Amino acid sequence: xxxxxxxxxxxxxxxxxxxxxxxxxxxxxxxxxxxxxxxxxxxxxxxxxxxxxxxxxxxxxxxxxxxxxxxxxxxxxxxxxxxxxxxxxxxxxxxxxxxxxxxxxxxxxxxxxxxxxxxxxxxxxxxxxxxxxxxxxxxxxxxxxxxxxxxxxxxxxxxxxxxxxxxxxxxxxxxxxxxxxxxxxxxxxxxxxxxxxxxxxxxxxxxxxxxxxxxxxxxxxxxxxxxxxxxxxxxxxxxxxxxxxxxxxxxxxxxxxxxxxxxxxxxxxxxxxxxxxxxxxxxxxxxxxxxxxxxxxxxxxxxxxxxxxxxxxxxxxxxxxxxxxxxxxxxxxxxxxxxxxxxxxxxxxxxxxxxxxxxxxxxxxxxxxxxxxxxxxxxxxxxxxxxxxxxxxxxxxxxxxxxxxxxxxxxxxxxxxxxxxxxxxxxxxxxxxxxxxxxxxxxxxxxxxxxxxxxxxxxxxxxxxxxxxxx
Numbered sequence: 001x002x003x004x005x006x007x008x009x010x011x012x013x014x015x016x017x018x019x020x021x022x023x024x025x026x027x028x029x030x031x032x033x034x035x036x037x038x039x040x041x042x043x044x045x046x047x048x049x050x051x052x053x054x055x056x057x058x059x060x061x062x063x064x065x066x067x068x069x070x071x072x073x074x075x076x077x078x079x080x081x082x083x084x085x086x087x088x089x090x091x092x093x094x095x096x097x098x099x100x101x102x103x104x105x106x107x108x109x110x111x112x113x114x115x116x117x118x119x120x121x122x123x124x125x126x127x128x129x130x131x132x133x134x135x136x137x138x139x140x141x142x143x144x145x146x147x148x149x150x151x152x153x154x155x156x157x158x159x160x161x162x163x164x165x166x167x168x169x170x171x172x173x174x175x176x177x178x179x180x181x182x183x184x185x186x187x188x189x190x191x192x193x194x195x196x197x198x199x200x201x202x203x204x205x206x207x208x209x210x211x212x213x214x215x216x217x218x219x220x221x222x223x224x225x226x227x228x229x230x231x232x233x234x235x236x237x238x239x240x241x242x243x244x245x246x247x248x249x250x251x252x253x254x255x256x257x258x259x260x261x262x263x264x265x266x267x268x269x270x271x272x273x274x275x276x277x278x279x280x281x282x283x284x285x286x287x288x289x290x291x292x293x294x295x296x297x298x299x300x301x302x303x304x305x306x307x308x309x310x311x312x313x314x315x316x317x318x319x320x321x322x323x324x325x326x327x328x329x330x331x332x333x334x335x336x337x338x339x340x341x342x343x344x345x346x347x348x349x350x351x352x353x354x355x356x357x358x359x360x361x362x363x364x365x366x367x368x369x370x371x372x373x374x375x376x377x378x379x380x381x382x383x384x385x386x387x388x389x390x391x392x393x394x395x396x397x398x399x400x401x402x403x404x405x406x407x408x409x410x411x412x413x414x415x416x417x418x419x420x421x422x423x424x425x426x427x428x429x430x431x432x433x434x435x436x437x438x439x440x441x442x443x444x445x446x447x448x449x450x451x452x453x454x455x456x457x458x459x460x461x462x463x464x465x466x467x468x469x470x471x
Contacts (some may be wrong), residue, residue, distance in 0.1 A: 003422070019326070021438075022333070030066075032342070033067045039060060053388075071336065079333075083424055087325075088285070089147075089284045090327070093288065094317070094320040094431070099312045099313060105298075107154065128152060131219065132169065135173075140187065141178075142425055146432055151434050162238070163237060163436060164441070167441075176214040176452075182413075187410050197470070205405075258301065262302055323430060355394070357398065362398050363408045363463070366405055367408040367457055370413045374417065375420050411456035
């Protein structure tokens with residue numbers, strides 16, 4: 001009897017709401033500023049990479065700067081301020097997309113496509129996953145792929161799946177490509193530039209990694225899709241995803257000529273945004289503005305009145321605000337560590353801990369260090385500027401090639417960009433996919449994250465065994 005009660009109690013344990021989790025982490029970070037000595041590195045401008053890099057020999061302890069009550073109170077507002085561009089992207093894209101959705105054009109077009117490809121859902125899912133892996137690996141898009149989430153979620157819903165699968169296709173496909181980064185200028189390019197390595201060297205090794213990571217993602221999402229086909233009650237978001245339901249053939253809107261024009265406009269809008277990002281240097285502000293214009297134009301073609309467009313825009317924004325706030329709250333963790341000057345101290349201690357370890361063990365530890373720091377500093381380029389100048393000379397001492405250190409860093413940095421609750425990419429993606437709770441995402445993806453981590457470590461060990469170079 002006691003065993004039954006204990007088992008029942010265990011099953012009732014739930015992952016805390018992400019707000020609770022993040023506020024707890026902020027408080028823990030603040031407490032650490034009273035325990036961990038304050039210290040800092042000096043930064044020097046590097047003309048080759050056009051950015052400030054850490055001087056690895058400059059670390060020094062400074063007067064303790066613990067986070068007081070006022071610092072703690074500023075954490076969330078400061079996090080919001082630092083994350084305002086991505087919060088803006090999330091809110092404005094979803095708000096604008098609400099106008100598009102109100103015309104029924106996307107649903108009509110997607111249903112027409114699915115009817116034509118009936119029975120080939122697995123091919124569609126695998127193809128979309130590969131597409132986002134390519135975008136992540138060769139274009140280096142991280143935040144950029146978020147704009148596709150509403151569209152892909154609409155597609156998976158229409159095929160009879162759930163919102164979570166749609167988000168997974170985009171984020172997990174992107175994670176596979178971004179981490180391997182065959183031609184990812186934001187990770188591979190920056191890290192190799194800091195290390196003094198030839199740009200995009202060891203391409204063959206990264207292409208093999210790209211294939212392995214992508215196949216893993218495809219298998220993972222297809223297995224979940226198969227599980228949903230067996231029964232929608234198997235959905236991780238069953239009961240909270242209002243779209244987890246069977247398709248009602250009678251409710252499918254007709255794919256009229258007007259709706260075909262709207263779908264063509266949306267497709268043209270995505271192409272323009274992709275081109276603007278690649279060729280004109282568009283980023284979050286430009287992308288957000290483009291979506292607003294797209295929403296207005298679609299509303300005009302769809303014969304939506306100005307008042308109705310305004311109401312739909314407000315409805316979309318209102319639905320996403322609670323999830324968008326998470327992005328700023330998560331950024332507050334880094335604010336506390338920066339104000340307490342403990343981040344550099346932890347980096348310095350970890351780097352010193354690698355001294356004297358065998359090369360293979362050190363390479364694996366570098367991978368794990370990147371995973372750990374990714375919780376606090378999600379930006380790959382910012383983290384590279386902090387860690388790589390310290391790890392490179394250390395690698396020269398412990399006989400680990402700079403190319404291997406780059407691989408270890410990238411594979412540690414990449415995957416958890418798409419898992420940690422402190423990641424703006426994750427929280428924005430879940431928000432744009434229908435306000436999916438992070439705990440549901442974690443419950444679904446922890447297995448593939450562990451698998452990817454294990455495979456990544458195996459690849460790091462292989463790179464060290466091969467003495468992957470040129471140096």
